[in-house]
Amino acid sequence: xxxxxxxxxxxxxxxxxxxxxxxxxxxxxxxxxxxxxxxxxxxxxxxxxxxxxxxxxxxxxxxxxxxxxxxxxxxxxxxxxxxxxxxxxxxxxxxxxxxxxxxxxxxxxxxxxxxxxxxxxxxxxxxxxxxxxxxxxxxxxxxxxxxxxxxxxxxxxxxxxxxxxxxxxxxxxxxxxxxxxxxxxxxxxxxxxxxxxxxxxxxxxxxxxxxxxxxxxxxxxxxxxxxxxxxxxxxxxxxxxxxxxxxxxxxxxxxxxxxxxxxxxxxxxxxxxxxxxxxxxxxxxxxxxxxxxxxxxxxxxxxxxxxxxxxxxxxxxxxxxxxxxxxxxxxxxxxxxxxxxxxxxxxxxx
Numbered sequence: 001x002x003x004x005x006x007x008x009x010x011x012x013x014x015x016x017x018x019x020x021x022x023x024x025x026x027x028x029x030x031x032x033x034x035x036x037x038x039x040x041x042x043x044x045x046x047x048x049x050x051x052x053x054x055x056x057x058x059x060x061x062x063x064x065x066x067x068x069x070x071x072x073x074x075x076x077x078x079x080x081x082x083x084x085x086x087x088x089x090x091x092x093x094x095x096x097x098x099x100x101x102x103x104x105x106x107x108x109x110x111x112x113x114x115x116x117x118x119x120x121x122x123x124x125x126x127x128x129x130x131x132x133x134x135x136x137x138x139x140x141x142x143x144x145x146x147x148x149x150x151x152x153x154x155x156x157x158x159x160x161x162x163x164x165x166x167x168x169x170x171x172x173x174x175x176x177x178x179x180x181x182x183x184x185x186x187x188x189x190x191x192x193x194x195x196x197x198x199x200x201x202x203x204x205x206x207x208x209x210x211x212x213x214x215x216x217x218x219x220x221x222x223x224x225x226x227x228x229x230x231x232x233x234x235x236x237x238x239x240x241x242x243x244x245x246x247x248x249x250x251x252x253x254x255x256x257x258x259x260x261x262x263x264x265x266x267x268x269x270x271x272x273x274x275x276x277x278x279x280x281x282x283x284x285x286x287x288x289x290x291x292x293x294x295x296x297x298x299x300x301x302x303x304x305x306x307x308x309x310x311x312x313x314x315x316x317x318x319x320x321x322x323x324x325x326x327x328x329x330x331x332x333x334x335x336x337x338x339x340x341x342x343x344x345x346x347x348x349x350x
Contacts, residue, residue, distance in 0.1 A: 006184065011173045014107065014155075016101075016155035017206045017209045019043075019155040020206075024045045032184075034191065043064070043205040047187060048198075052198055058197040059200050060186060060227055061203075061228045065176075066176075068084075069156035078136075078144050080133055080144065080150065082132075089317070089318075091126040095111065097319075098112060100154050100156045108136050110135055110156075136150070158318075167249070167324050174322075176230055180229075182328065182335065183201045184201070190336060211292075225342065226294070228297065232285075233290070234246050234314045237314065245285035248322070252280075252327060252334055254268055254285075263294070264298070267350045305347065
């Protein structure tokens with residue numbers, strides 16, 4: 001399997017929260033042989049074999065949606081009012097290109113616009129979310145609605161090119177298509193191995209707007225243990241050296257806590273030990289913000305040991321994020337060894 005081509009295809013897929021259909025279609029091409037797939041009405045995508053009832057079930061999760069926008073209204077001059085789907089810094093949106101999926105399912109390119117300095121725009125202050133609109137090149141309400149087939153509820157995602165420059169990948173939506181790729185890569189690499197756990201994969205929907213797909217997936221899969229893959233925000237260009245906890249090119253990050261969970265310390269140490277055993281670089285992080293699907297899975301059933309396995313991503317939640325392909329390969333390699341080492345006795349100790 002060409003991991004880079006898979007990552008590229010996944011990042012290009014249109015996947016606004018609630019509209020993850022295209023991501024599922026790409027993912028179907030990389031499902032390992034012998035696995036069955038299904039999707040639910042929330043657009044969670046499940047990848048499973050028939051489970052051995054005598055083995056515990058491991059869930060491998062990544063969310064398929066990306067931060068996006070949605071059409072709220074169309075102005076008389078043909079510009080489009082939008083609302084956010086997920087957490088955006090408004091300055092990251094201004095003057096960027098986007099694609100709108102219209103009511104016929106076709107993609108229409110637009111530019112996020114605000115009042116220019118030539119016409120009284122404030123050069124000192126960045127535009128706010130409510131001061132910006134999207135311009136698709138139309139000149140009237142009727143043109144947008146009747147010709148472009150765009151109206152309230154049409155989803156919008158960033159438009160950005162994928163590029164590889166040596167070890168570095170550039171694209172939109174590494175949060176969390178890099179995780180989606182990891183789920184598929186790990187499952188393919190484990191396929192054919194005799195394991196002491198059932199492995200169930202799920203690409204969950206609507207994480208960016210409140211972990212909604214994970215709520216349903218936890219009830220469907222009923223895992224005994226879980227690994228959530230994330231494209232975690234890298235901080236190595238933003239903080240003092242002693243505070244760096246998620247650096248690009250330093251391997252996957254297994255977080256200790258964030259605002260939504262304190263990771264099971266026994267499972268976390270087990271994973272760190274596996275990394276040391278196989279000489280795979282691993283980072284740890286204590287986050288005072290953010291949250292992931294792990295917060296849902298670790299509180300499901302009677303409590304599920306859960307870790308967040310993260311590939312560091314610079315400038316997440318923007319059109320132009322970057323990550324290291326070496327970090328990605330180490331994320332996959334570490335997870336493969338963790339899964340091979342798990343069994344019912346070890347899980348019971350967590």
